[in-house]
Amino acid sequence: xxxxxxxxxxxxxxxxxxxxxxxxHAAEQVPDAEFLHPGLxxxxxxxxxxxxxxxxxxxxxxxxxxxLGHLTLSVSEPLLTTNLIFALLLAVPLSGQMxxxxxxxxxxxxxxxxxxxSLTRTVxxxxxxxxxxxxxxxxAAIALIAAxxxxxxxRRSGGVRAALTGIAAGLMLGIADAFxxxxxxxxxxxxxxxxLVHWPGYATxxxxxxxxxxxxxxxNAAPLHKSLPAVTAAEPxxxxxxxxxVFGDMVHISPPLVVLQIAGVLALVVGAILVARAPVFRxxxxxxxxxAALELLQHPVPDEPSSETDPAxxxxxxxxGTGDPQPTxxxxxxxxxxxxxxxxxxxxxxxxxxxx
Numbered sequence: 001x002x003x004x005x006x007x008x009x010x011x012x013x014x015x016x017x018x019x020x021x022x023x024x025h026a027a028e029q030v031p032d033a034e035f036l037h038p039g040l041x042x043x044x045x046x047x048x049x050x051x052x053x054x055x056x057x058x059x060x061x062x063x064x065x066x067x068l069g070h071l072t073l074s075v076s077e078p079l080l081t082t083n084l085i086f087a088l089l090l091a092v093p094l095s096g097q098m099x100x101x102x103x104x105x106x107x108x109x110x111x112x113x114x115x116x117x118s119l120t121r122t123v124x125x126x127x128x129x130x131x132x133x134x135x136x137x138x139x140a141a142i143a144l145i146a147a148x149x150x151x152x153x154x155r156r157s158g159g160v161r162a163a164l165t166g167i168a169a170g171l172m173l174g175i176a177d178a179f180x181x182x183x184x185x186x187x188x189x190x191x192x193x194x195x196l197v198h199w200p201g202y203a204t205x206x207x208x209x210x211x212x213x214x215x216x217x218x219x220n221a222a223p224l225h226k227s228l229p230a231v232t233a234a235e236p237x238x239x240x241x242x243x244x245x246v247f248g249d250m251v252h253i254s255p256p257l258v259v260l261q262i263a264g265v266l267a268l269v270v271g272a273i274l275v276a277r278a279p280v281f282r283x284x285x286x287x288x289x290x291x292a293a294l295e296l297l298q299h300p301v302p303d304e305p306s307s308e309t310d311p312a313x314x315x316x317x318x319x320x321g322t323g324d325p326q327p328t329x330x331x332x333x334x335x336x337x338x339x340x341x342x343x344x345x346x347x348x349x350x351x352x353x354x355x356x
Contacts, residue, residue, distance in 0.1 A: 005067045006118075009079045012063035017086030019057025020228065021094065021281075022049050024219040040216060061208075068177055069184020072250075073243030077177065077236035078114040078268060084232050084275045085110065091224075091280040099280070106274025113268030120261050138245045139175045142238050143207075146171040150214065153221075162222035166230030169218050172211035173231070174238025178246060179204040224281035229273045236268070 023044075044050045060083075068076055085107050092099060146168035153164035182200040195201040218227035243249040 002071070005070050006079060008063050009067040009071065009076055010082060012060045012067065013080050013083040014086040015056050015060030016064070016080070017083035018090050019053045019060060020083065021087050021090045021224070022053025022056065023216065024224045040220060041213065044216065065180045065184065068181045069188060073177065073181060073239045073247065074249045075118055077239040078117045081110065081232050081236055081268060081272055082114060084228065084272055087228070088275055088278060088280065091278070095280040097280040099278070102274055103278040106271045108271070109267045110271030110275060113264045113266070113271055116260055116264030116267065120257050120264070133246065135245045139178060139242060142171050142175055142241070159222045159226040162218050162227040163230045165214055165218040165221060166227035167234045169211050169214035170231040170234025171238045172207055172214060173235045174242065176204055176207035176211050177235070177239040178242035179207055181247065225277045228281065229276035232272045232276060233269050
């Protein structure tokens with residue numbers, strides 16, 4: 001039966017990874033001014049690709065919720081990190097980029113880490129349990145850490161903001177995983193309405209919504225390779241900690257297994273970072289720009305310098321890989337037109353110099 005749940009968990013990870021890629025492409029096009037603003041979701045709701053990503057991820061989360069209730073968090077959480085590999089598989093055709101050796105090595109490390117952690121759960125060896133249902137305040141402590149990281153990210157920008165918000169999002173999703181496990185335990189073999197009189201079901205909904213909202217904000221702050229490593233590493237960390245502290249997941253104490261578990265965690269984290277920093281995630285939106293904008297990025301037009309380039313449009317061009325400023329020569333110039341079109345596609349306003 002465990003093999004069945006492991007298979008379902010991998011399917012859930014695949015759907016989650018696909019959903020992340022589709023959502024990020026839409027979220028990054030929203031102006032930075034919407035960061036941590038309720039209007040972010042309202043704007044994203046008009047994007048078909050984002051809605052498709054939410055639908056795919058929701059299907060993955062439903063499968064994930066069921067398996068979380070039947071597998072220990074120290075088994076299910078590492079398996080769910082494979083969503084990065086599935087995200088990589090979808091990002092390759094969307095970006096038109098080829099995989100590098102770094103991403104392949106990262107995928108191998110991630111898989112090896114998951115296998116090592118799963119293997120330690122099947123070995124009979126001395127182990128200890130430290131968990132208790134009275135230790136739920138540990139979830140509140142993790143939530144406070146997430147809140148602190150969000151506030152810290154608010155004062156930053158770009159990749160740093162995306163990473164800090166991504167860690168916070170992952171921590172909240174890890175808390176949601178723990179609440180989900182308890183929720184499934186409560187309703188297992190009972191009528192679903194039995195859940196209405198127990199708090200874990202409501203806590204699961206709240207933690208999940210906060211986590212998903214933070215994920216969208218992390219995606220909005222920078223390209224996927226900046227935020228996804230943080231989300232992917234933080235979620236299993238929080239989930240495994242709560243599994244040990246609250247649910248009493250067994251911890252092996254024999255030296256060889258302790259070494260294997262530590263090596264598995266390190267391989268998982270390093271592999272996740274290597275995979276998530278792949279250029280295929282960074283180039284997701286470049287492929288979607290119109291022909292004129294792509295021409296500007298690849299062959300800048302040397303117009304006579306005149307008025308200033310719009311900061312929002314210039315920032316987007318720099319982030320997409322044109323390290324040098326793009327010259328413009330007034331609203332009628334080809335450079336300004338292409339920059340305006342680029343900013344428009346990215347969902348950000350562009351200004352034109354006032355006529356003298």
